[in-house]
Amino acid sequence: MPEQNITYEDITPLLLKYPKDQRHALAIMQDMQRHFNYIPRKGLEALADYLGCHISGLYSMATFYKSLSLKPKGRHIIKVCDGTACHIRGAVNLVSGIERVLGISADEVTGDGEFSLELVNCLGSCALAPVMVVDDEYYGKVTTDRLPEIFDALRGEARP
């Protein structure tokens, strides 16, 4: 959802789930990330207002954690493992394959907002190398010719 379409009516229910206490800041930001696919500026400002703290501290947290993002991410998040085992078994080819199919490289989002691509360092499933995870679903021994089929199936699907 683009920033200008987000209203305080969208944000307030996320805030009200938690008491007004600074220790809930991270939990609320995680909820926002899940709800909007990113943390909108309005959300961060509303949160600072709600908790009675400075926006600088929240901004610091939001930029510190990798699971939080200040820019919109795709509806489906593709994580390609580029750890040692996956790297040797062709993770780089997989990334260029995704680039061909979806037209995005690492840390980018497709124009329709469906997919975003991230490179991670190890997913702990080296026996399945090269591994790709989309929305917490594991795909092992992925070959580039399987990619269009996987993404087409996901495109129609609702977000989990």
Added chain:
Amino acid sequence: MLIKIDGKECGCKHGEFILEVAKRNGIEIPNLCHHEGLPGQGCCRVCIVEVEINGWRNIVTACVYPLERECEVFTNSPRVIKQRAMVLALLHSLAPGSSEVSELCEKYNVPSYRRFVKKNDTKCILCGLCAKACESLGTGAISTVNRGTGKAVTTPYGEPSYECVGCASCAKVCPTGAIMVEEGAGSRKIWGKKIPLLKCKKCGEPAGTYMELRRAAEKLGEGMPELCEACRKKEIAEKLASIYGY
């Protein structure tokens, strides 16, 4: 309690930090991120010393190490010299533009390591003292953002902060003078924000930014101050002198 620092006997209280005791006894321990008004930052690691307790020797950070039992402290043991040189070399590669860091490097004969790549000419050592000062003054306009190699100190979204009052406390506590403050005719520019300065009614020198003085006045519940700090002190001194008949 008695401890020994470099062979000198020093009295100290339980829980006091080594750096304070050393300073009181005239023993120099170099440091960058320590500020008396904002203790406990403990991140530049320049003030490392070696502590010996019951024959066990350990490298500790003098500014945050509380003294709990009798011990002997060495501020210039071979281990300290070696590790401090490495800390300083790393800080120098992080902030090659800082004269404070290069002076320390020179003073402690730090060799230049070719494997440490100097990326830019910044002065900031990322100690975060500025953000701590801003936060503890209740302004909270700046903070450290990102992490790892991308870590930096900025305002939210890198834009001029509406919370910043331009008090320049961040620049005052900065150990390496990394924060830019431009004071021009009638205004001060800091963190990309220009704030008008208020002039002292007596001497005409700038007394502070309009916003910081208003904030201070609100907190104290007084009217806007009309004099700069120097003139205010002078006025109080004159008042006291006339009361006591000097």
